[in-house]
Amino acid sequence: MNIGFVVNFMTHLDGKKIFVTGGAGFIGSHLCAKLSSSSRKLTVYDNLSSGKVENVKHLPNVHFVKGDILDLKKLRSQEKTDLIFHLAAQVVVPYSMENPIIDFETNARGTLNVLEKARKDDARLVFASTAAVYGNPAKLPTSEDYGFNPFSCYGLSKVVGEEYCDMYSKQYGLDITIMRFANVYGSRCHGVINDFFDKLMRNPEQLEIIGTGLQSRDFVHVSDIVEALILSTKGRTAIGKTYNLGYGETIQIIDLAKLIIKLLNLSRKTAISTTNTSWHGDVKTIWFNINKAKKELNWTPKITLEDTLKEMISERRLGK
Ligand SMILES: NC(=O)c1ccc[n+]([C@@H]2O[C@H](COP(=O)([O-])OP(=O)(O)OC[C@H]3O[C@@H](n4cnc5c(N)ncnc54)[C@H](O)[C@@H]3O)[C@@H](O)[C@H]2O)c1
Incomplete structure (x- = not known):
């Protein structure tokens, strides 16, 4: 990576007061x-x-507030701030289907x-x-202008959050950007990748x-x-814009399972089975068109799924 870029890409934030909701969680930390x-x-x-204070307490310049x-x-x-990253949320789709009111409260009223x-x-x-705001889109890869068609209470409560952002932007002139994430992974992530590793550690x-x-995801x-x-x-x-942030590729979960098994040299050993039943609100495919973020933010996702899986395997000392 270009060193100048690493040093310079944040200088616009020098001296700014920044407030991160959900900062003790996976992405926030x-x-x-x-x-x-x-x-x-x-x-x-x-x-x-769901977040942990240990995720941030060692960081310099961080003031932690336990608050809802x-x-x-x-x-x-709280002290006046220049910039807010709002990440706090109820993030679990099946939970949102079991507890739609709690999900609404956190994601809609909280926002x-x-x-x-x-x-x-x-x-x-x-x-x-x-x-999740797109639900099961008829158009793949999906662009930002596809429109809302949520398939879960989680997706719907995030649509409400987006709509309020839009209202505050139009009516109060606030500077707001909406970032739609695909499936985010990395250390401390929750979800299918860690689930597979944990299961294979218990029983290869x-x-x-x-x-x-058969569901497929953009990691x-x-x-x-x-x-x-x-x-x-x-x-x-x-400002006033919405961006898709994904890798711009999609992989079926069964192929992800096969890839992890292959990287672990377990192909001859591991049998794959499926529960064959999905959960309420589960969508079939997530596959983002990310051209807008690439062009306007000058951003390109750099880290590949396969490289990270290899890293995770060596961190966990698996496949030995
Ligand atoms: N992880 C993904 O793949 C993914 C995908 C799409 C969107 N997102 C969005 O990104 C954001 C961060 O997700 P994450 O994966 O880091 O989840 P996370 O659960 O790790 O982080 C959410 C954080 O919000 C905090 N929080 C929850 N309710 C709160 C409340 N009422 N008041 C204050 N704090 C509260 C939690 O303690 C946690 O630290 C969320 O808004 C989520 O909807 C995540």
């Missing part, structure tokens, strides 16, 4: 690690429902509360949205896929997501 690498005033606001985005009074009483803080502070805001002879295995590395989030805050290009 990677973002904070990047932001805190040079001297910035960084507040992490997280209720620790549903606590509007506490949120608004509205964060927008109120942004309005009070006149802060710029970047909102973490999701592929058997790998059960939850679902049909993008968390470092690439962090880079795009930071690039989106540079200048005014991304």
